Amino acid sequence: xxxxxxxxxxxxxxxxxxxxxxxxxxxxxxxxxxxxxxxxxxxxxxxxxxxxxxxxxxxxxxxxxxxxxxxxxxxxxxxxxxxxxxxxxxxxxxxxxxxxxxxxxxxxxxxxxxxxxxxxxxxxxxxxxxxxxxxxxxxxxxxxxxxxxxxxxxxxxxxxxxxxxxxxxxxxxxxxxxxxxxxxxxxxxxxxxxxxxxxxxxxxxxxxxxxxxxxxxxxxxxxxxxxxxxxxxxxxxxxxxxxxxxxxxxxxxxxxxxxxxxxxxxxxxxxxxxxxxxxxxxxxxxxxxxxxxxxxxxxxxxxxxxxxxxxxxxxxxxxxxxxxxxxxxxxxxxxxxxxxxxxxxxxxxxxxxxxxxxxxxxxxxxxxxxxxxxx
Amino acid sequence: xxxxxxxxxxxxxxxxxxxxxxxxxxxxxxxxxxxxxxxxxxxxxxxxxxxxxxxxxxxxxxxxxxxxxxxxxxxxxxxxxxxxxxxxxxxxxxxxxxxxxxxxxxxxxxxxxxxxxxxxxxxxxxxxxxxxxxxxxxxxxxxxxxxxxxxxxxxxxxxxxxxxxxxxxxxxxxxxxxxxxxxxxxxxxxxxxxxxxxxxxxxxxxxxxxxxxxxxxxxxxxxxxxxxxxxxxxxxxxxxxxxxxxxxxxxxxxxxxxxxxxxxxxxxxxxxxxxxxxxxxxxxxxxxxxxxxxxxxxxxxxxxxxxxxxxxxxxxxxxxxxxxxxxxxxxxxxxxxxxx
Amino acid sequence: xxxxxxxxxxxxxxxxxxxxxxxxxxxxxxxxxxxxxxxxxxxxxxxxxxxxxxxxxxxxxxxxxxxxxxxxxxxx
Numbered sequence: 001x002x003x004x005x006x007x008x009x010x011x012x013x014x015x016x017x018x019x020x021x022x023x024x025x026x027x028x029x030x031x032x033x034x035x036x037x038x039x040x041x042x043x044x045x046x047x048x049x050x051x052x053x054x055x056x057x058x059x060x061x062x063x064x065x066x067x068x069x070x071x072x073x074x075x076x077x078x079x080x081x082x083x084x085x086x087x088x089x090x091x092x093x094x095x096x097x098x099x100x101x102x103x104x105x106x107x108x109x110x111x112x113x114x115x116x117x118x119x120x121x122x123x124x125x126x127x128x129x130x131x132x133x134x135x136x137x138x139x140x141x142x143x144x145x146x147x148x149x150x151x152x153x154x155x156x157x158x159x160x161x162x163x164x165x166x167x168x169x170x171x172x173x174x175x176x177x178x179x180x181x182x183x184x185x186x187x188x189x190x191x192x193x194x195x196x197x198x199x200x201x202x203x204x205x206x207x208x209x210x211x212x213x214x215x216x217x218x219x220x221x222x223x224x225x226x227x228x229x230x231x232x233x234x235x236x237x238x239x240x241x242x243x244x245x246x247x248x249x250x251x252x253x254x255x256x257x258x259x260x261x262x263x264x265x266x267x268x269x270x271x272x273x274x275x276x277x278x279x280x281x282x283x284x285x286x287x288x289x290x291x292x293x294x295x296x297x298x299x300x301x302x303x304x305x306x307x308x309x310x311x312x313x314x315x316x317x318x319x320x321x322x323x324x325x326x327x328x329x330x331x332x333x334x335x336x337x338x339x340x341x342x343x344x345x346x347x348x349x350x351x352x353x354x355x356x357x358x359x360x361x362x363x364x365x366x367x368x369x370x371x372x373x374x375x
Numbered sequence: 376x377x378x379x380x381x382x383x384x385x386x387x388x389x390x391x392x393x394x395x396x397x398x399x400x401x402x403x404x405x406x407x408x409x410x411x412x413x414x415x416x417x418x419x420x421x422x423x424x425x426x427x428x429x430x431x432x433x434x435x436x437x438x439x440x441x442x443x444x445x446x447x448x449x450x451x452x453x454x455x456x457x458x459x460x461x462x463x464x465x466x467x468x469x470x471x472x473x474x475x476x477x478x479x480x481x482x483x484x485x486x487x488x489x490x491x492x493x494x495x496x497x498x499x500x501x502x503x504x505x506x507x508x509x510x511x512x513x514x515x516x517x518x519x520x521x522x523x524x525x526x527x528x529x530x531x532x533x534x535x536x537x538x539x540x541x542x543x544x545x546x547x548x549x550x551x552x553x554x555x556x557x558x559x560x561x562x563x564x565x566x567x568x569x570x571x572x573x574x575x576x577x578x579x580x581x582x583x584x585x586x587x588x589x590x591x592x593x594x595x596x597x598x599x600x601x602x603x604x605x606x607x608x609x610x611x612x613x614x615x616x617x618x619x620x621x622x623x624x625x626x627x628x629x630x631x632x633x634x635x636x637x638x639x640x641x642x643x644x645x646x647x648x649x650x651x652x653x654x655x656x657x658x659x660x661x662x663x664x665x666x667x668x669x670x671x672x673x674x675x676x677x678x679x680x681x682x683x684x685x686x687x688x689x690x691x692x693x694x695x696x697x698x699x700x701x702x703x704x705x706x707x708x709x710x711x712x713x714x715x
Numbered sequence: 716x717x718x719x720x721x722x723x724x725x726x727x728x729x730x731x732x733x734x735x736x737x738x739x740x741x742x743x744x745x746x747x748x749x750x751x752x753x754x755x756x757x758x759x760x761x762x763x764x765x766x767x768x769x770x771x772x773x774x775x776x777x778x779x780x781x782x783x784x785x786x787x788x789x790x791x
Contacts, residue, residue: 001630001633001634001637001720001737001738002721002723002757003721003757003769003774004637004720004721006778007777007778008696008697009697009781010695010696010697010698011785012781012782012784012785013697013698014698014785015781015782015784015785015786015787016781016784016785017698019784019787036717037715038715038717038718044701045695045701046695046697046698046699046701047695047697047698047699047700047701048697048699049699050698050699050700051697051698051699064715065715065717066715091712091713091714091762092711092712092713092714093711093713093714093715095711096707096708096709096711106708106709116565117565117711117712118565119565119566119712119762119763120744120745120762120763120764121762121763122745122763123565123763142714142715142717142762143717145717145719145761145766146714146717146761146762148748148764148766149745149748149761149762149763149764152745152747152748152764203717203719203759203761203766204717206759206766206767207766207767229719231697232781233777236777236780236781236784239784255777257770257773257776257777258769258770258771258773258774258777259721259759259767259768259769259770260767265748265749265766265767267748267749267750268748268766271748347707347708348707348708357713357715358707358713359715363707366704367702367704367707368701368702368704369701369702370690370702370704371688371690371692371700371702567742567743568740568741568742569740569741569742570739570740570741571739572739630738630739631738631739631740633738634737634738634739634740635740637720637737638720638737638740638742638760640718713718714717714718714761714762715717715718
């Protein structure tokens with residue numbers, strides 16, 4: 001697979017690993033957070049940690065939109081799915097996730113709700129076209145990557161004059177979440193964040209560009225390296241971060257130049273700006289309320305906003321008391337430190353956000369890295 | 376009254392016990408499955424068995440779409456049950472076939488399914504000797520469900536079983552993984568992608584016969600169907616209370632299967648196979664077994680993919696081509712394509 | 716994360732649709748988010764949409780950098 005396999009080469013990995021081992025100073029510690037679940041997934045799937053010296057530690061951030069969605073929003077989607085005449089469409093990832101009442105969309109489907117798995121937002125529009133007598137609600141989630149396709153779906157529905165299509169919007173923004181990790185009041189209760197640098201998102205950055213990260217590098221004096229999701233990209237980014245730390249630099253560097261520019265995708269950004277507006281604040285599972293961290297559909301498109309068309313009650317659910325996700329997402333604990341991990345909390349029965357999707361720190365650790373507990 | 380195979384559909388009367396049902400069975404099933412035991416037209420097949428150990432199995436087949444690249448629900452219902460017998464080392468002999476038909480199923484489709492069952496049975500050297508047909512109302516089925524049961528005899532000295540995997544044993548597979556799952560998924564309406572991959576659905580009893588003839592003491596034989604290689608190896612590891620170590624580079628997977636899995640966010644090791652087997656044998660027998668498998672047309676891409684280890688946690692781990700190590704775990708929940 | 720992969724545009728269709736190919740897998744996607752897509756372009760595909768164009772020169776540069784590291788690693 002061109003542009004994929006070259007970036008998974010085991011021989012090149014050895015070269016990068018030995019460069020990292022050579023350049024990481026033995027008396028220094030390097031704690032880097034990969035914000036994105038894509039990087040978390042790559043780290044575990046390819047066993048990247050086995051190639052790193054023990055003083056280079058990766059901390060798995062909150063960058064999985066499935067994990068960070070509060071259970072109340074899932075309960076909202078289940079509520080919508082149960083309305084008479086509604087077809088609720090969403091991505092495969094969302095269907096398994098339990099809400100506050102431990103019910104998931106798949107369970108709601110088993111009990112009679114019309115829930116459909118789709119691959120693309122345009123599939124949801126096609127459903128609305130094929131079922132003019134039904135209300136099709138698209139349960140939209142995702143970061144800046146997934147938002148432009150949702151915007152296009154709304155435009156397409158408008159163009160085709162569909163009056164039975166709406167979007168339950170749960171799109172969230174990465175820069176606000178990174179800020180929150182670095183400065184949320186809760187960090188004071190949990191302790192100092194021991195982060196020496198960030199690996200910046202890959203596909204999110206293809207849309208928003210590298211520019212939005214300049215602020216972090218300056219404001220928090222932490223290096224950021226934007227990296228692709230292939231394992232060699234991750235190793236290279238780690239090496240670039242080590243060099244910045246060693247040299248006392250804190251800049252935004254771009255390892256993923258093959259797809260990320262400074263400005264990003266202007267066409268996509270304009271479309272998003274014309275379709276959505278910022279919400280004052282939005283709850284992130286594991287992080288709590290984060291200001292200006294999510295998008296709502298603009299008033300002019302309200303006819304396509306499920307929250308304007310239907311009454312969606314606010315469901316509130318507290319996370320489990322023993323759940324350590326909040327501390328794990330901030331790098332204060334590892335999954336194995338949590339008393340629920342692999343006992344009460346498993347991928348089949350996730351209790352905390354990090355266990356919810358394959359991308360979450362705990363789920364990735366459980367599925368790919370459980371053998372590490374022994375060593 | 377002749378069955379209209381071109382335009383006709385299954386009606387409730389076809390399960391009603393009357394002339395319509397007799398006509399359906401006679402035209403579609405008896406005609407295709409023709410053999411002396413079935414031709415006796417009794418409610419059971421009566422036959423003698425040679426002395427020795429007998430293997431028996433049953434499996435139900437529900438699949439959408441009914442027709443997929445490289446097979447259909449009919450051939451699958453024969454191959455699956457033949458393979459379940461073969462994985463005990465048995466020589467499969469007789470199958471039963473139960474059909475639950477949904478009102479409205481085109482008779483032409485049913486005839487096609489019966490024809491491919493007959494062809495699969497012929498190729499595998501088994502006879503469909505007894506059967507049953509029921510019809511359910513429209514909306515209460517999914518076109519057709521098939522149940523097949525099978526019986527076979529096990530040669531002396533052959534006793535593969537999951538709990539017999541021992542530390543030091545070698546783990547082999549008989550060919551490329553994930554072909555069946557990808558071929559079927561490519562035709563699901565909400566996933567629609569094009570790929571030149573055929574389902575690997577095939578009967579493996581010939582391959583098994585060749586294997587046990589040369590290496591009678593194969594410790595474990597199993598076909599990695601639903602849940603893929605990952606589920607099968609985890610099952611065996613738990614049964615035998617052992618661990619396993621695989622080498623990613625040794626696991627045969629076609630480029631297009633890997634690519635399709637990239638698109639869908641799936642791990643090929645979790646994707647279903649219907650014509651591949653996993654064999655576990657003593658380490659010093661592995662090369663010999665591999666040679667036999669590769670010499671057989673249904674095992675040409677066979678490979679030694681890892682070894683059995685001592686591990687109280689029964690972990691299956693994989694040395695990645697990238698140079699690290701990871702777990703190979705069971706699939707969580709239903710296999711759904713991911714976006715993240 | 717956002718599951719996405721590079722694939723080659725092999726056919727342009729009406730309404731900003733295109734067919735992309737990755738190792739024998741072909742899929743129809745939307746290229747409405749890309750400026751002036753062309754057959755032969757590599758694009759990054761996410762939920763059925765091309766998000767950005769892949770720059771072959773930059774891709775080669777990154778690979779060259781990896782190779783340099785490997786050579787340096789072997790020499791050390």
